[in-house]
Amino acid sequence: MRPPEENRPDPDELLSRIGAEDTKPRGKFKIFFGMAAGVGKTFEMLRDAQKEKSEGKDVWIGYLETHNRRETEKQAEGLPIIPRKRSKYKSVDLEEMDLDSILEKKPDLVLVDELAHTNVPGSRHPKRYQDVLEILDHGIDVYSTLNVQHLESRAGIVEEISGAPVMERIPDSILELADEVELIDLVPDDLVKRLKEGKIYPTDKVPQALHSFFRVPNLTALRELSLNYTSKLVDRELSRLEPTKDPKISDKILVAISASPRAADLIRYAKRISFGLKCPWVAVHVDEGESYSAEEKELLRENLHLARELGAEILNSSDKDPVSGIIKAVHRTKATHVVIGRSGKGRLSRIFRGGSFIDKLSEEAGDFQILLAPTIIPKEKIAISNIPFLRRTRSKPIQYFLSFLALLAVTSFNLLLNTFAGYWSIGLIYLFFIMFVSLFVGRGPVVIISALSAIFWNFLFIPPKFTFYIEKLEDWMMFGTYFILAIILGVLTTRLKDKEEDLQTGEEALSGLYRLSISLSKIHSLDEIASVAVETIRETFHCQVLLLLTDSDSLLNRSPHPKSDFIPDSKEFALAAWTFQNRKPSGKDTDTVPLSIGLYLPLLTQGGCFGVVGLNLDTRTSLELEEENLLFSILNQISLAIERIQLLGIRANAKLAEESEKFYSALFNSVSHDFRTPLTVIRGSLDLLETGLSEKEKSDLYSEVRIAYKKLDRLVSDLLDMSRLETGRLKLDLQWEDPADLVNETIRISEYEKGEHSLGSKMDENLPLVRMDRRLMIQVLVHLLQNAFMHAGKKCNIIIRASVPKDHLLLTVEDDGIGILKGQEEKIFEKFTKGSSSEHGTGLGLSICRGLVEAQGGKIWAENRQEGGARFLIRIPVLTFPPLEDSIV
Template sequence: MIPLEENRPDPDELLSRIGGEEKQNRGRLKIFFGMAAGVGKTFEMLRDAQKARSEGTDVWIGYLETHNRRETEAQAEGIPILPRKRSKYKGVDLEEMDLDSILEKKPDLVLVDELAHTNVPGSRHPKRYQDVLEILDQGINVYSTLNVQHLESRAGIVEEISGAPVMERVPDSILEVADEVELIDLVPEDLIKRLKEGKVYPSEKIPQALNSFFRTPNLTALRELSLSYTSKLVDRELSRLEPTKDSKLSEKILVAIGPSAGGAELIRYAKRIAFGLKCPWVTVYVDEGKNLSEEDKNTLRENLQFARELGSEILSLAEKDPVRGILRAVQRTKATHVVVGRSGKNRISWLLEGGSLVDRLSKESGDFQVILAPTDSSKRKSPNRFSPFWWGARSKPVQYFLSFLALMGVTSFNLLLNTFAGYWSIGLIYLFFIMFVSLFAGRGPVLVTAALSAVFWNFLFIPPKFTFYIEKMEDWMMFGTYFLLAIVLGVLTTRLRAREDALQSGEEALSGLYRLSTSLSKAHSLDEIVSVAMESIRNTFHSPILLVLADKEGRLSNTPHTKSDFLPDMREFALANWTFQNRKPSGKSTDTVPMSRGLYLPLLSPGGCFGVLGLDREEKPPLELEEEALLFSMLSQLSLAMERIQLLGIRATAKMAEESEKFYSALFNSVSHDFRTPLTVIRASLDLLDLGEGSLASKDSSLISEIRTAYKKLDRLVSDLLDMSRLESGRLQLDLQWEDPSDLVNDAVKLTQDEKEKHSLTAIADENMPLVRMDHRLMGQVLVHLIQNAFLHTGQNTSVVVRASVPKDHLLLTVEDNGPGVPSGQEEKIFEKFLKGPGEVQGTGLGLSICKGLVEAQGGKIWAENKPEGGARFSIRIPVLTFPPLEDEFV
């Protein structure tokens, strides 16, 4: 079940733009594609899997069907197999792929044979390819196999070639979303030879296969189909990678379908054209206002769902005239080709309507091309030429009864009037009465009333009375006028009422959406929004509702909202959880557990998924097209309102954080500058004590040393706070000069000599390095911070090495040690503010953050890594763009 959006992006275009994070998180799909069973698809899949396994990939078999082929079983040796899921259907024990086990195991690569397989009824998904799509969504790579006859767009052709029905099918989009398709080709004669050798089917099935499907003409045609499809697929991929000027992506296919069995064939034909032209396509259904039987409704629903599976956009329009509806669809979608089938109407209908559907479209095809699809006439439902005239009427029995009652009243009045007026006047009264009835009743009551009034007028009033004999030609003409007038009035009334019903339903939907959006805009809390939306949805669809919201951590809550009146069991609740995780509809009338009780839909918005809404649809028919569109529009309104509340909360939090940041910066500025004065006094006093007369006692000398050490730490802290304040406020002024990197390294080593204690500190610089444009003071401060950081986080007797080199076009500065190194996974986080190492008690955790800010302010980059031989290495890269200009006196 997919929302009906007229401007929905084309699936092919979306697939061509897949990339970024979504592409990285999604698993890769490789399909081994062939013309028929026995060409070696499974064998090649296993061989590639063995190769991946030898390279260290975690490979598991999710489902494998070897058909007792010895070479295939031998190729699968060594690959672990996930146990299959056993189930019973109609008293028969069956084995299926265990989807949950695969998702729980989460291997790097899983092998899933027979992609077109149909799952046991009651499974999570009706088809195995849908299981594969869910596996891919969880980031697991998949290898699978597929034959050309299982493609929906080619299945009809294969049935015509082989004469055998193709029961298991997959949409063509499964090949279009595959990251790699490998064609397994085999000459038909070799395949027949393999069949005769018993390498394809058991010996008892070989004669039947040779006489039916595995004939050389059939295999040759199938091989041509597989080769042709694969070449077009490759051409399509090349056009995406290297779009050319003559690309036909601007073209668009529109296919018009109805509630007939031939609609599926039309859709396949349109898909083949769109695939060949590499362009998007749209499926349109024109609602002519007719009452459809349950069979027709089911057929129409299946056709539209089939078009969605093949990647089509769906459009539904209400229009009495199908040609006008198609023209509106062409104008709305900007289609360049319109695909239609042969009409099942008879020639009389063509004359009344002004020609066939193709003829009328051809007259209007100035901006588009009409394509008549070669559909099978046996699949079209021919209209019943002898159907009763009241079929398709929307009149209720009460209208017939009231019309007849009113006719009896008018007839009684005419009997009294007959003594004063002639039968012509009475005929006019009957005609006026028929016009009056047509205003309130449908086609059926009008026709019945016209027929009975003509009978009454003839029998009771036209001479000779009380007989059905008519003498005058004028009376015959008057008698026939009743029926002509009744037909005209009935048709006009039906059309007007159909338009009225369509306008009324559309107006009700728009009014409901308007009321909902107005109420949601006035709601100021999440509970108010939920209450308003649930009440509106409940009254519109007359179904109990389940609402489960996401918690603050982004997970679906375990308890429904208090306003929910639909409380499903654990199995149904697990289905709602699946909907939240996969962001897809599930449940009743969808592709995921369609036999469940409820219909579960995600509350999606650009900001994410806010929860799941479920409708109790037990023993209720699937939603109509208009109901689906209305439901998804309401859910969109609800999601946007919830996102608005979330954004208001984020805005309030951001404003509070902004005020806190301002206070934090102001406090740091104030405290840091106020500390500068007493620190200067302390330093001057210590210098005076060192220069004082005589030597101090050893105790006093030790005390002064401790005071000096504490002063240096406090001075460093204040400097760090000032630097961080300048970095975050944007007031950092760079003094860029042409500097010698060797001098920078030597100065940093000299400044930290007093703090090295038992550490070994070495400076290494390349010879003949060019001058680099940088801020000497700030870069020196960066190196000092990195050296002090190495002293702080390494034990005694460790060595610290500072290197400088200019490889290619950048200056590379490194500070490395042979200590314990950076904790795994913390290489990026250690540059965050106030982050300290494990067990660290000294320092503020600002040093590395300041280093990063100072380096990036000069256009450089800093990063941390662990050396292979042990220890940490901090690297700085500063771009070297040019050499300093020569002074005039040196020229």
């Protein structure tokens, strides 16, 4: 049942911490470890904290349980306390550690007592050690306390020793994660003395504790467990510091787990072995292709989760033979030890199965040892679920009822047919009916109707009728054969149907992944990837989907993608933001707010986190193991596709930067000579002016300086105009201008550069006014004249023509020189294009001309004259004549 809304985390507290990824290093973790309550773990933790505070650290108490012990309370004096967070569960007021306040305050060191504590349902994390891990991720040091019985791998042993169940447990990997583990040891007799003095429990609970958990033999065994575990921790640390001195570094443990309640004991035993050998371990599940019930699926999920929590590598294998599957896993992981459990099957079962599982595994060739877990296994009881034909059959009652009705209908038909056909033919009809029914129901109904059909056939049709007695030997043989064939055919047909359904399910999953990969490979935009991702997840898992992607600053976008149909409230969105920040799943069926309605998963690759996908699981059951694997595969493909798009963008930017670098390199190389030439003329002329020269010589030098200055000014203007054209920042000053004035002004400006060329103009009479930018059009004509002066040849005639045919102004600059190379009429308008490589200039003039003309809505092109020479034509639209002034009414 979901807790009330007020018990869920405040979204404002979560969202206030969502931002750029924190680069602060992980905090240091110290655990005060003991054999039982009352040995002094909390006292020692407080004493060390007081020492840290005296050295200038900011130390706060996040959660402290003194159990009204005076010496413990006295030791805590002077340490500031973060108030606990109050919540209500089932009408009961409860207090818990305020995780958000700790993260907001960010002390140097925080004290968190009772590491194995279970939080109130509705908290962000089910267990307190998960809160501690989040505190450490934010760079805050943590001191905490723990008893040996709370370790997952030792909890079963403690239960056997003390006879009391251990409800609160934590994975061993949490203790192995600690930077320091300090053993708080106490002699059992001294601990019993402290108990009798009332320093551990209230006086009224002391007698019960002395006769149950706190008996000296129990405490001695617990002390041995804690000492043994701590010594192995020290040994592992030494092995880590000096790995070359560890002779068992190449060992690896493999444990086979299944949907069995005994698998948890195997997992804990394998963890203890791997911890003792200081080697990694693997948990393998062999899928035999048989369907599991909901209870078995949940148990398998819990076993896999337990193995993952204890630090195992999870491996899934598919094989009809579990022994063959384990051998393949051994070769794949290079395991040196295989942990298996004892079998509770009887001798008869082992005979029919060709030997026990241990016998079959030991007969296989391989360089590994078999470790038999020392667990007490109860003898297997004979049950319907253990019968080979009925194993894992989960047919609904309606299937039994409808199968029985169908059997009655077929029997009625056979009674009518009995007058025409013999009882052997009726037996064949029953066989056909059983094979047909097995296509629609499970094994249980098939076996039941097979037995009932045999009974009906015998009682109603085999002579003597209406008795169970059979006279003839051949009828006995026929009846026995029928009974066996009916069951075998029905069960085999059902099994083939189950296999077909499993294969179809697997094929659909593979086909879906293949279609998704093909679709993603053809997509080249982030929005298309997001659309495909949302639609694929929605259709595959039949639930609403939320997609949040990162923005340009690599922060989580607050707005869901438009294709999202799951729009969470502020509290659910806070979970999605937490997932993005911590790169971990959150929400339903996870360790972070498991009672939420949504499941939130990060889109992760080695390149980072690109967003969060949320699934609304409020209206459907939790995801099964196969669905989880499929979902992670889909998310992996989506993440890689998003990363590919981002890499393509980075590549495009890099290519653009490279092209830009080439552009500027070519530009500077091109203009370097054109800059240096006028500057050299100016510098040389100034040097000569300092010497004694006649007035005529000075006048000539002034003229050269003026010409050089104009060339330099024009070159700078060209570069600025090209920059404005490239960036779209060119502003037009459109006015009504006289084309004749425009041509005359151009000739006047260019007169000093014509050299030996002749320059003239021809214009129609009564030219209309044209709306254009006078400055830019003069610049265009000047560029065209300079181009003719440079490329036409020597002593050419250059003419500017102006006319208004139809609805446009036509400006022409033509010469009678060498003309344009064939095929280059269009290319000469491209940037950095020159007539030949030996010619000077930037190659920007004609490119600037085209840009300036097109900016005014015109067109420019070049062609060769039939009589020789080149011609450049400019067409500017003439839309209307200038309006007259409004008359005064």
